[in-house]
Amino acid sequence: MSGHEFLHSPGPTHIPDRVLAAMHRQPFDLVDRRLKEIAHSCFADLAGVFRTKGRIFIYAANGHGGWEAALANICAPGDAVLIPEVGHFSNNWADHARALGLDVASLEGDWRHAIDPNDIERTLRRDTGRRIKAVLAVQVDTGTGVASDVKAVREAIDAAGHPALLVADTIASLAAMPFDMDAWGVDVAIAASQKALMCPPGLAILAANDKAIRTAASVPRQHRYWDWKTRMAEENYRAFCGTMPEQLVFGLRAALDMIGEEGLPAIFARHRRLAGAVHRALEVWSEAGALSFNAALPEQRAVTVTAVRTGEGIDADLIRKHTRETLGVAVAGGLGRLSGHAFRIGHLGDLNEPMVLGCLAGLEVAFLQLGVPHAPGGVRAAIEFLAREAG
Ligand SMILES: Cc1ncc(COP(=O)(O)O)c(C=O)c1O
CATH class of the missing domain: 3.90.1150.10 (Aspartate Aminotransferase, domain 1)
Structure with a gap:
């Protein structure tokens, strides 16, 4: 044709030529100072996109990996999580949570409407034993084209006086529509490179606030690759739990420049x-x-x-x-x-x-x-x- x-x-979405061009180069040696600078500048700029003072983690993974990274850090097998059903992706996330041994409560939805914050509040009020450790909310379920109000989910959690963490899937929304992690009280946010971040598939990006990181510190580690503790290290090799996916991060650097300019x-x-x-x-x-x-x-x-x-x-x-x-x-x-x-x-x-x-x-x-x-x-x-x- x-x-x-x-x-x-x-x-995946259209990749700008500038991002493609940025990836078209030889890798750096792993301890080259420039590599660390690029990675750390991406962490800083991504925090600005999520609008958080929290930590950023970049994984060589797709969005599914991002889901798993979040849950593997803040939950141990047997922990309960609440997932409002908004479509195919919320349901898939629930399956992932179950596969990690979590006790998943789903709030049934019709795939045509957004998360109902009242449902969340009612369910959390009933959880008198405070078993639910986190509410998992998808901002845009790409399967249904429905956008939910993540801030209202936090307000519902607070209205119920419940200590649950709020984890947001912003995979199909970050850098396309407002998301204000700290102001909205989101504890962990998950993004992926191949959507509005304009990069090739291959990077899962997480933002986690202090509360989430403290929670993670109390969870017995079982999944070394996802583990935030190792990844909070200064050196790139530990921050990426091995070799950094260099070309993808070069592309991300260029995409973040474009996002900053626009x-x-x-x-x-x-x-x-x-x-x-x-x-x-x-x-x-x-x-x-x-x-x-x-x-x-x-x-x-x-x-x-x-x-x-x-x-x-x-x-x-x-x-x-x-x-x-x-x-x-x-x-x-x-x-x-x-x-x-x-x-x-x-x-x-x-x-x-x-x-x-x-x-x-x-x-x-x-x-x-x-x-x-x-x-x-x-x-x-x-x-x-x-x-x-x-x-
Ligand atoms: C909202 C949402 N969450 C999760 C995923 C899964 O991401 P991936 O296909 O990169 O694993 C997608 C993919 O389209 C998505 O749109």
Whole structure:
């Protein structure tokens, strides 16, 4: 296929040329002073992105590894955790927790609505023995396109007078929408490199505050690779528990430079604008009754990913295959119970208006070619929205 391919999965995302170029170099020898400087400057800048004075840990791992790193540090087998169900990823995280031997209580959700803080408060009030050690909250469940209010989760924990730690999965939200770790009372936050951080997959990034680090100190260590104690060392070889994934960190350095130059407020505004264009297009398409938002409430629609439900008799996977194979536009498929019944448009990271319009136009072509019922004018509505917002 000639021309650019449009990558609109909600991770991995488009990698800026500047990040690719930064990785295109020979590694340093492991004790080269420059290597330590790069790593430590990344720790400092990541703390700014999470908005925390806590510690940053970088693992050669993906988001699943990040989940495990958080739990392995703050929990021992038998400890109880509470996970509000918001979609495929909250459920997967629960499975990981169970595999680590944790006692997992899940708060059932319908995959179309955000975390209900009242549910959290009620459940924690009932936990009179204070067994629940942590509440695990996913800020944006990429499987459903639903965004939850993490600050409200902390308020619910406090309202119940419960000592539980708050652990936030910001994998599909950090550096795309507001997250204010210290101000919101989040104890551990988890991110991954391949989303709005604009890097290749391969780095899990954790932020942990003093309370979390004190908790970890009291947990018998069983997972050496994840262990924060070793990783708090000054030397790189210990901070990374072995050889630092150098090229990935060089890329991260460049991405953090770009984030610093654009500034978080402008980045958040850009994500809101681009998400608004996608949402406008779907609002129009959905008038024909076949396509619809998975996120039931407009205010809970994520600025990073939109899950589009497809009606009876419409094969979501065929739409995805067709757009990728014939038009060069890669969107993601439905996950878990949405498998075959939804496709997902990623709109996070290194994206601009024409890229998003390219994706939407590709989809509209596919709808026409495949006979997917949709009201015409979705792309036009997105263009008009962007023209208004930019002006
Ligand atoms: C919200 C969320 N959490 C966790 C993960 C898992 O990350 P990974 O696929 O890097 O293991 C993802 C991946 O898409 C995600 O979107």
